[in-house]
Each structure stands twice: as structure tokens, then as C-alpha cells.
Amino acid sequence: MKNFIIMADGTCDLDKKVAAEYDVKIVPGHLVFPDKGDIPAFFDWEKVSRDQFYADLKKDPEGYSTSPANVEEFALAFEPYAAAGDDVLVMTISSGISGAFNFAGRAAEQVMKKYPQSKIEVVDSLRFGPGFGLMAIYASELRASGKTMEEVKAWLEENKNRFHQAGWLDDLSFVAKKGRLTHAKAFFGTLAGVKPIGEFDYNGLTTVLGKVKGAKKAYSVLLSYIEETIEDPGSQMIVIAQTNRLPQAEEYKKLLEEKFHPKKVVIRDVYPSCGINVGPGLMAAYYVGKPISQDLSVERAIIEKHAE
Amino acid sequence: MANRRINGRHLEKMLKNGLRNLVLHKEEVNRLNVFPVADGDTGTNMALTLRHGLSSAPSRNEVGAYLKPVSEGMLMGARGNSGVILSQLFKGMFTELSRCGWIGPGELRNALIRAYKTAYAAVVYPVEGTILTVAREGIEHIRAQIDRNTTIEAILSMYTAEMRKSLAFTPELLPALKEAGVIDSGAYGYILIFEGMLDQLYGKEHVVKKENEADAAPETAAASDTSLFNENSAFEEGYCTEFILQLMRSSEYDQHFDLKKFTSDLSLYGNSLVVAADGSRVKVHIHTKKPGRVIAAAQEYGEFVTFKLENMQLQHNEVLKTADENKKPLGIIAAVNGDGIAKTFSELGCDKIVVCGETMNASAEDFVKALSGINAKRVVILPNDKNVIMAAEQAARITGAENVTVLPSRSPAEGYYALAMDLPDSDDVERRVKLMNEGLQSTATLTESVAVRDFEHGDLKCRAGEEIVMLNGAPAASSTDWCDCIITALSQIPGIEDADSCVIFRGKDVSEEKEAILIQRISEVYPCLEATPIDGGQSVYHFIVGVSV
Numbered sequence: 001m002k003n004f005i006i007m008a009d010g011t012c013d014l015d016k017k018v019a020a021e022y023d024v025k026i027v028p029g030h031l032v033f034p035d036k037g038d039i040p041a042f043f044d045w046e047k048v049s050r051d052q053f054y055a056d057l058k059k060d061p062e063g064y065s066t067s068p069a070n071v072e073e074f075a076l077a078f079e080p081y082a083a084a085g086d087d088v089l090v091m092t093i094s095s096g097i098s099g100a101f102n103f104a105g106r107a108a109e110q111v112m113k114k115y116p117q118s119k120i121e122v123v124d125s126l127r128f129g130p131g132f133g134l135m136a137i138y139a140s141e142l143r144a145s146g147k148t149m150e151e152v153k154a155w156l157e158e159n160k161n162r163f164h165q166a167g168w169l170d171d172l173s174f175v176a177k178k179g180r181l182t183h184a185k186a187f188f189g190t191l192a193g194v195k196p197i198g199e200f201d202y203n204g205l206t207t208v209l210g211k212v213k214g215a216k217k218a219y220s221v222l223l224s225y226i227e228e229t230i231e232d233p234g235s236q237m238i239v240i241a242q243t244n245r246l247p248q249a250e251e252y253k254k255l256l257e258e259k260f261h262p263k264k265v266v267i268r269d270v271y272p273s274c275g276i277n278v279g280p281g282l283m284a285a286y287y288v289g290k291p292i293s294q295d296l297s298v299e300r301a302i303i304e305k306h307a308e
Numbered sequence: 309m310a311n312r313r314i315n316g317r318h319l320e321k322m323l324k325n326g327l328r329n330l331v332l333h334k335e336e337v338n339r340l341n342v343f344p345v346a347d348g349d350t351g352t353n354m355a356l357t358l359r360h361g362l363s364s365a366p367s368r369n370e371v372g373a374y375l376k377p378v379s380e381g382m383l384m385g386a387r388g389n390s391g392v393i394l395s396q397l398f399k400g401m402f403t404e405l406s407r408c409g410w411i412g413p414g415e416l417r418n419a420l421i422r423a424y425k426t427a428y429a430a431v432v433y434p435v436e437g438t439i440l441t442v443a444r445e446g447i448e449h450i451r452a453q454i455d456r457n458t459t460i461e462a463i464l465s466m467y468t469a470e471m472r473k474s475l476a477f478t479p480e481l482l483p484a485l486k487e488a489g490v491i492d493s494g495a496y497g498y499i500l501i502f503e504g505m506l507d508q509l510y511g512k513e514h515v516v517k518k519e520n521e522a523d524a525a526p527e528t529a530a531a532s533d534t535s536l537f538n539e540n541s542a543f544e545e546g547y548c549t550e551f552i553l554q555l556m557r558s559s560e561y562d563q564h565f566d567l568k569k570f571t572s573d574l575s576l577y578g579n580s581l582v583v584a585a586d587g588s589r590v591k592v593h594i595h596t597k598k599p600g601r602v603i604a605a606a607q608e609y610g611e612f613v614t615f616k617l618e619n620m621q622l623q624h625n626e627v628l629k630t631a632d633e634n635k636k637p638l639g640i641i642a643a644v645n646g647d648g649i650a651k652t653f654s655e656l657g658c659d660k661i662v663v664c665g666e667t668m669n670a671s672a673e674d675f676v677k678a679l680s681g682i683n684a685k686r687v688v689i690l691p692n693d694k695n696v697i698m699a700a701e702q703a704a705r706i707t708g709a710e711n712v713t714v715l716p717s718r719s720p721a722e723g724y725y726a727l728a729m730d731l732p733d734s735d736d737v738e739r740r741v742k743l744m745n746e747g748l749q750s751t752a753t754l755t756e757s758v759a760v761r762d763f764e765h766g767d768l769k770c771r772a773g774e775e776i777v778m779l780n781g782a783p784a785a786s787s788t789d790w791c792d793c794i795i796t797a798l799s800q801i802p803g804i805e806d807a808d809s810c811v812i813f814r815g816k817d818v819s820e821e822k823e824a825i826l827i828q829r830i831s832e833v834y835p836c837l838e839a840t841p842i843d844g845g846q847s848v849y850h851f852i853v854g855v856s857v
């Protein structure tokens with residue numbers, strides 16, 4: 001059976017260690033920092049600490065931006081593998097958010113023209129950030145279990161809508177500003193103690209399903225929500241991503257372990273390529289569950305039921 | 309002179325004298341405000357309400373014809389709880405007198421009865437020991453003594469005397485008054501109006517110095533959105549041109565002014581033409597695309613006394629815009645005091661902000677204006693002050709719109725949490741309204757300010773000049789140290805130990821250092837309570853703290 005390469009753009013937010021563990025090749029993309037200009041995306045806290053980065057970001061959100069790898073960069077990333085005769089499965093950030101899916105597709109055409117023997121498949125993850133990262137890990141595990149590239153691709157296309165996000169976004173101003181929130185009708189700042197509960201919509205945009213007053217209530221609503229949407233928690237790894245809400249993430253982890261006994265729960269950081277777009281207030285769990293409804297009505301009803 | 313009948317012109321003079329009497333005693337009424345916070349504005353609100361009614365009514369002989377605009381004007385201009393109740397009292401009188409040419413003893417008796425009944429009906433939870441009690445007892449205790457020979461003077465003398473007696477008893481009915489050692493301010497204001505009316509009949513006219521008159525409500529002109537007319541706009545509507553022309557004697561001007569000729573000349577330049585001459589002045593109204601020609605024609609004969617020119621395309625486009633735009637599913641109106649709070653509310657998704665002055669409450673009319681400027685299928689009003697709730701409810705009644713809901717937020721903190729809980733993304737409007745209501749229900753509000761006079765409430769004693777903190781409108785703590793005072797009041801909030809967030813609005817002249825001290829203290833005493841500071845800029849209250857419980 002022919003081996004293949006799994007590649008993902010930087011918005012999957014896997015750090016070096018995790019990317020190496022699951023052998024996922026990262027196409028980093030770009031960041032703009034106010035003092036440094038355009039720099040390659042990074043996935044560690046060597047140059048700037050997490051707390052420092054989020055503090056700076058909060059002060060000057062307009063000074064930061066992100067952009068995906070361009071066609072040329074995707075092509076450069078594909079070429080060595082194509083030249084060596086390896087097939088590549090590349091996963092990109094949701095096409096509803098960024099142009100990366102198209103860029104990668106065009107790059108794949110270019111490279112396949114040059115190396116007619118090579119095969120490059122592009123999958124629109126319909127997710128971004130930690131949800132996308134979790135999907136890349138699933139792809140890697142499927143590959144390890146002996147699935148072919150075509151089988152993995154088919155599984156992803158079939159199941160990508162089952163990747164959930166259940167958590168809160170304390171600071172909606174970032175999502176609203178950077179366009180990661182569905183048609184945000186009003187500008188939101190931090191809402192003293194009120195926790196907007198966010199889930200991916202069909203296109204991978206974070207949507208506010210409901211609001212809950214206070215962290216305690218928010219945990220209980222989230223756990224009930226996960227209970228109704230998760231499938232087979234015992235065999236899953238649940239990822240908790242947090243921007244700089246580590247104590248809350250640890251509390252959340254404890255609660256998830258007690259309630260669902262998943263295979264494991266890991267807490268991951270959100271690095272700048274996602275952090276710039278979600279801001280400092282993200283604390284959410286990512287897992288695989290029931291397919292998400294087209295208009296989120298099912299999911300909204302669940303939150304409404306438990307928020308009473 | 310004994311009157312057994314009064315007509316509309318008498319009544320107008322009496323009411324104006326009543327207003328002047330109230331204005332003269334306004335400060336006294338303001339100081340009677342129950343709680344020792346410098347927001348005492350009952351007298352001001354009542355005077356503004358009555359003035360709004362009187363200024364919108366032309367002199368008429370028939371009582372009913374005169375009172376109609378008075379009553380309507382008061383309903384529109386009602387400010388504060390006392391103003392709203394006053395307007396309801398007058399609405400009752402008008403309802404009774406609407407078909408009367410004059411008032412005799414029987415009519416007056418019935419009007420005063422109808423007045424209090426209407427006011428009671430308008431208040432959801434009538435409280436005894438207030439203006440309601442006084443207006444009721446004033447007439448109920450004397451109605452049996454009125455027959456067709458009783459003079460108007462005698463009725464009003466008995467009425468005001470009975471009300472004075474009833475007023476003296478208000479502290480017995482309302483514990484809050486007794487503790488504060490005052491009588492009810494709204495009731496006192498009402499009596500002052502009737503005493504002024506009676507004085508008029510006895511020939512005693514009150515005179516108000518200019519400075520007292522000066523505090524009339526500032527008119528907020530509804531500014532047109534001038535962006536609706538730009539370089540690409542069509543210009544079809546022309547200008548609405550209005551002026552008064554003074555015909556001049558100097559030989560520079562044509563001395564042969566002929567109204568007919570002038571009118572027919574102007575008719576060439578536009579339409580909707582109205583020309584009226586009054587002595588040597590001519591009033592002109594015309595819609596024209598070429599106002600220059602109209603001006604030139606007029607200046608042949610004289611000069612302008614007043615002149616008004618409006619681009620009607622702008623108005624037209626405004627109408628079109630309103631009609632064109634899809635209605636929002638839910639519009640939100642909030643009354644606020646303080647620039648920072650106004651900004652926060654706008655950012656949180658408020659469509660219209662009704663700005664309240666230092667102690668001046670928003671009037672029903674302010675809300676009616678805001679409502680007319682909002683293009684939404686459903687509207688929520690956040691009054692953000694317990695004294696504004698009734699004005700907002702009155703506005704909802706006046707506009708007769710069933711789609712207006714007043715969410716009774718008693719403080720900006722409650723309003724803040726209502727907006728924070730809103731889901732602007734959701735299409736389920738009823739759910740949004742419900743969530744907003746839940747947001748304000750579960751909020752406790754502390755307000756910190758300086759007591760303006762000595763005060764006693766239960767075990768709480770406080771001297772003028774000391775810091776006082778109210779919890780949901782009731783005095784909770786007082787001390788010479790403002791910060792201690794807030795912490796003490798915080799401890800009285802049920803469930804404070806489990807609360808994990810609060811919002812702090814910093815007042816107009818309060819330093820950021822003080823705010824930092826407060827946040828530090830709160831975090832020491834309640835480590836789990838996370839504070840979100842907002843530069844509120846409100847007057848009166850140094851700090852407004854909203855705790856979500």
C-alpha cells in the first residue's frame with residue numbers, strides 16, 4: 001500500500017511536537033505584527049510569551065492580521081513530495097473563511113502538471129483552529145490504521161460536519177471584527193461575566209448559540225450540550241483550546257473527564273495565527289459528535305433548554 | 309367676587325398661576341425627595357410636565373376645547389413618575405370636561421373625582437401615601453358638601469385644605485417617608501398647583517423670576533440625515549421656502565405693492581403657494597426649485613423679517629429611506645445619563661439612546677420621538693431608572709403600538725446585563741426579549757454617592773456629606789469612607805459569595821485611581837468576583853456597580 005503525506009495549513013494550530021507526533025506537515029501562512037511587519041506564522045511561545053502576546057493583542061487588535069499561504073507557497077510545499085513520488089492529502093481552513101482552499105487547489109494543479117505521476121488531493125475542512133487540528137489528527141490516525149488516501153479523504157468529506165466546538169468566547173469583539181463570527185450584527189466587547197456559547201456553523205464560522213451568565217452556569221450548560229451532541233465519548237480524545245484562560249480550561253478538563261471518561265482530554269494553546277482572530281477570550285472543547293444541523297436550530301434549542 | 313362658573317380662559321389663567329406657584333416652590337419640592345441622593349427632581353419634573361401642556365394649548369373660551377391640548381401636551385411631556393401621574397390626573401379631568409363649555413360646581417367635583425380614578429388606573433401598583441392618596445382624599449372627603457350653589461373658590465379651598473391634611477398624614481402611610489422625615493413630594497407639588505389656581509381666583513398672581521423659567525427642557529431638534537442628499541441625488545422636490553416680508557417705505561423699494569400681482573408673479577416660480585398680507589407685512593410660503601427668483605421678486609418691495617429654506621428632496625429621501633429599508637426584527641431604545649454609558653449601550657447594540665440630563669428624567673415625548681425614529685418590527689425600551697419606567701410605558705401607550713415592550717430596568721447596570729444577554733444573531737425575537745429580561749432580573753445594583761442631607765433608614769443613620777450606598781434603590785450602607793461603604797453594601801447582596809462577575813460604571817468626576825482602589829478591594833474581599841470597569845461618565849453617582857447573581 002502506498003504511503004501518503006498529510007499536510008494542513010497553519011490554521012490547524014498544531015504545534016511542532018503534536019505535528020511531529022501525528023506526522024502532519026504544516027504550511028504555515030503569514031502573520032502581521034505591529035512592530036515586525038509580515039512574518040511567517042509560528043506555533044510556539046519562544047519569541048513572545050503567551051500572556052505577553054494576548055496582552056499586546058488586546059491593546060492593539062488592529063495592528064495584527066493573518067493571511068494564508070499563497071499559491072506559490074503551497075506549490076513549494078507540495079513539490080518535494082511530488083518530485084519524490086509521494087501522494088499528498090492537503091487539508092485547508094474552511095473556504096467560508098479564507099481563500100486557502102482555492103490557493104491549495106491551484107497549486108495542486110500546477111504541481112501535478114509538472115509531475116504527472118503525482119497525486120495531490122485537497123480537502124476543505126470547513127473548520128478552523130483547534131477543530132481543524134483535531135480533524136487533521138483523525139486523518140493521521142486513519143492513515144495509521146491502514147486507510148488509503150482516497151479512503152481518508154472520503155471519511156473527511158463524510159464526517160467533517162461532525163466536528164464540534166463547545167465553549168465560550170469572552171471577548172466577541174475579535175471574532176466580530178475579523179469576520180470569524182457569522183454576520184455579526186452588532187459590535188461586542190467583553191460582556192462582564194456573560195459567556196457567549198459558541199459552536200461551528202455548517203461552514204465552520206463560529207456562531208453564538210446562546211448566552212449564559214457566569215462561568216459556573218456556563219460549565220453546566222456546556223456539559224449538557226456536549227452530552228446531547230457527542231457520540232461514543234469513551235473512544236475519543238477531546239481537545240480543549242484556550243487563548244489565555246488556562247485555569248478555566250483546567251476546570252473544564254476535570255469536569256469533562258468526570259462526566260464522559262474520554263480516552264483523554266488535552267489542553268492546547270491557541271497560537272497567533274488563530275489567536276489574532278479569536279482574541280484572548282476563547283475556552284472551548286472540540287470533539288466528534290452528531291452532524292451539525294444546517295441552520296443550527298437543533299443546537300440552539302439544546303442550549304436554550306439547558307440555559308433556563 | 310364669587311365664581312360659580314369658570315370658562316376656558318379663566319381656567320387657563322388659573323393653571324398658569326398654578327404652574328408659577330409650583331415653579332416658585334420647586335426647590336422645596338425637590339428637597340422632599342425621599343432618598344438622600346441629589347436626584348430630587350419631583351418639582352422640576354412636575355413643572356416641566358405642566359408647562360409642556362400649557363404651552364401647547366391656545367386660549368379658548370370652551371373649557372373642553374382648551375383642556376384637550378393641555379392634557380395631550382402633558383401626556384407627551386410627562387417626566388418622571390410624578391409627571392406621569394400628574395398627566396394622568398389631568399387626563400381624567402379632561403375626560404370629564406371634554407364636552408363642557410364652562411365648569412360649574414358639579415362639573416368640578418366630577419372632574420376631580422375622575423382625575424384620581426384615572427391616575428389610580430394608570431399605575432400598575434398604586435402606592436398609598438403619595439399624590440394618589442392626596443388627590444383621592446382631597447375630593448372624597450368634601451364631595452358631599454358640594455351642591456350647585458357652592459362657589460368654585462369654596463370647592464378649591466376645601467379641596468386644597470383637605471389635601472394638606474392628607475399630605476400631613478402621608479408619612480404614616482409610607483414608611484419610607486417617615487424614616488426620611490418628609491412628606492410626599494409629588495403630592496405637595498400637586499397641592500401647590502391647585503393653591504396657585506385658587507390664588508388666581510382671589511386675584512393673587514404669582515410672579516416667577518426669569519432664572520426659574522430658564523430650566524425649561526432643551527429642545528432637541530430632530531436633525532435630518534444630510535447624507536441622504538449628495539452629488540448623485542435627483543433634485544425633483546425643490547425647496548420649501550417660507551418668509552415674512554416687511555414692505556419698506558424707502559424710495560429704494562417699489563412702493564406699488566399689489567398683493568394680487570405679487571401672488572401671480574410668484575406662482576410662476578413654484579407651487580403650494582400661500583401669500584397673506586397683514587398690514588405692511590406679507591407672509592409667503594412656496595415650494596420652488598429656484599428660490600433665488602422668489603427672493604429677488606420679494607426684495608423689490610422690502611426686506612425679510614424671517615426666512616426659512618429647506619431642501620425638500622432631503623425630507624423626501626428620508627421618507628423613501630425609511631420605507632425602503634427592511635425593518636429590523638428588534639429595535640432597542642435606552643435612556644442613559646453619561647457619555648460613557650451611552651457609548652457602551654450603543655456598542656452593545658442599542659439603536660436609539662435617549663440622553664437624560666443630570667437630574668432631568670426622560671419624558672414620554674422623548675421616547676415617542678425615539679420610537680418614531682426607529683424602524684423595527686418590535687421595540688424594547690430600557691428606561692434604566694425607576695423614575696423613567698412610567699414615562700416609557702406612557703410613550704408606549706401614546707404611540708398605541710403593541711410591538712413596544714418596556715423592560716423595567718431600574719439602573720444602567722440592569723440595562724447593561726439585559727443587552728449583554730441579548731442574542732442579536734438570533735431570529736427568535738421573543739427569545740431575545742426573554743433573555744434580556746432575565747439579564748436584568750438577575751442583577752443587583754449598588755449606587756454610591758454623597759448624602760445631601762441627614763437621613764435615617766432602619767438602623768442606618770447618615771449625615772449630610774457622608775457617603776451613602778443604595779442597593780437596588782434602598783439605602784444599604786453609609787460611612788465616611790466610600791470604599792468601605794461599597795464593600796459593606798456588596799456583602800448584603802444575596803448570593804454574593806457565588807457571584808463571579810460585576811460591572812463598574814465610573815462617574816463623571818471620579819479618578820481612575822479611585823476605580824483601581826475599588827477593584828483591588830473587591831478582589832481582596834471577593835477573589836472570585838471579576839470586575840469589568842467602564843468609564844460611565846454619569847452624574848450624581850460616583851460608582852454604579854452591577855453584580856450578576
